Amino acid sequence: MTLTTLQLSKPFGKVAYRATGDGDPLVLIHGVGMQSAAWEPQIDALSQSHQVIAVDMPGHGGSDALPTEASLPDFVAWLHVVLRALGTGPISLAGHSMGALVSGGYAITYPEMVTRLALLNGVFRRSQEARTAVIARAEQIRSGMIDLETPLTRWFGDGKADMAARVKVSDWLASVDPSGYATAYSAFARGDATYADRFSAISCPLLALTGDGDQNSSPAMSAAMAEAAQNGKSLVIEGHRHMVNLTAPEQVNTALKDWLKTPFQSPLDQKDTSHEHV
Template identity: 35%
Template sequence: MIRLTAELTPAGTSYLETGEGHPVVLIHGVGLNKEMWGGQIVGLAPQYRVIAYDMLGHGASPRPQPGTGLVGYAEQLRELLEHLQVPQATVIGFSMGGLVARAFALHHPEQLEGLVILNSVFNRSAEQRAGVIERTRQAAEHGPDANAEAALSRWFSREYQAANPAQIAAIRQTLASNDPQGYLTTYELFATQDMYRAEDLGSIRVPTLVATGELDPGSTPEMARQLAARIPGAQVAVLDEQRHMMPVESPRLVNQVLLDFLQQAMSQQNSIKGIVA
């Protein structure tokens, strides 16, 4: 069992780091924190240098300033990599973390070597947009755990919830313990920025994987296909019978998808560097 002690950057970002090799950064979803990545840290660390951190407004990281946009969240990642003296990394973003990963790819392309977007949103329908805006209103009025039960039902299969009540309770507590303003600032971005600089996604020139679950109601397979179509050469993976929290519910399955992609991406990048040299 890997037990890690969180550390802080000069700007206050809380992060975990383990393993050696190519750097891989993990960005969690809204309302969660770096602890969601336990299954991936164990699965990836034997081959990669794995870095997981708390987004602004989450976990032990500082709150975002009022009005902070995705640029500010991308800047947080840039500062973390600078602190760790990591010139380039593969960035894996889950849900809201996928929006941050996209923003980082657009604003700091020189620091990106590969991109994975898991269970994230793109081009919501009017109905989907109305639903997430309503959840934002509820969070503003009642706090971060305003719609926790509905969220957990969207995120996990009924079987997993029934078999893992302690873990579900812990995630519910994580949602409830979020700083209200930090959570709301982040959730408002999650609710409104699914088309953030969509017209510029064609400029992303690194190996990219967009993946989601077959049964993910908020980050649908169609969203994954549409997003991947905007990024040159991007791959799409739709995991059978998986819901939103597939990195937690099915870590071995997700890890295998990630490891296959990382191996392929590293080979591709090494080939390119060889040609350039």
């Protein structure tokens, strides 16, 4: 599937995206250092029932970077400009890692635009120790010290599926624009609590999914996000880590298909939060 580009107004510049399928729109936002191609297993499976739009985040793939001082709300504003330019109307929205931060912030800021929300391997209220460490890494990246091996070791195990996915992820990380990567990572490092206190305003069906081996986007964080929302559910994929959409695509696709069938519940409906392991 080829990239399509769209010219936005300043300061957003060019955005690149992949779109396929027919039906209600589903928008996919990837994580820091990745690109829209990282959603390939989900694009293939979910475009059978939906129009799937996978967007390159600013400074990634074919999209222009945001200004270097951009913070998480700037990425949320960028997404709104993209969706208005595409004329999607209300969407189902799924984000992975940094994309989950953007997606959560978007659902809170523009609730009328989001009918369902899925947060894969998202971060939520890091500990002070974890926050200090990730901000230090952001500063290293901004200074030009980009270490690819450390995140790859943290994200993947030794299984066959992990090793195959690791090759692709390594290539994406190696090809990302350093300045755009630094800007996005800084927003990611400082954004885990930006919208956390407002999760109770999320009334659409929310799925918070992660792998049981993901230490930085932990099952406890997914459970906390689901608990904070009005209609939240958390799901933990056992035996997998941070890139669970690539290492366990069938399980993730099944979960997302079920999520896409979940009817919208108004804020007046009774909250139904559950936690599962599979």
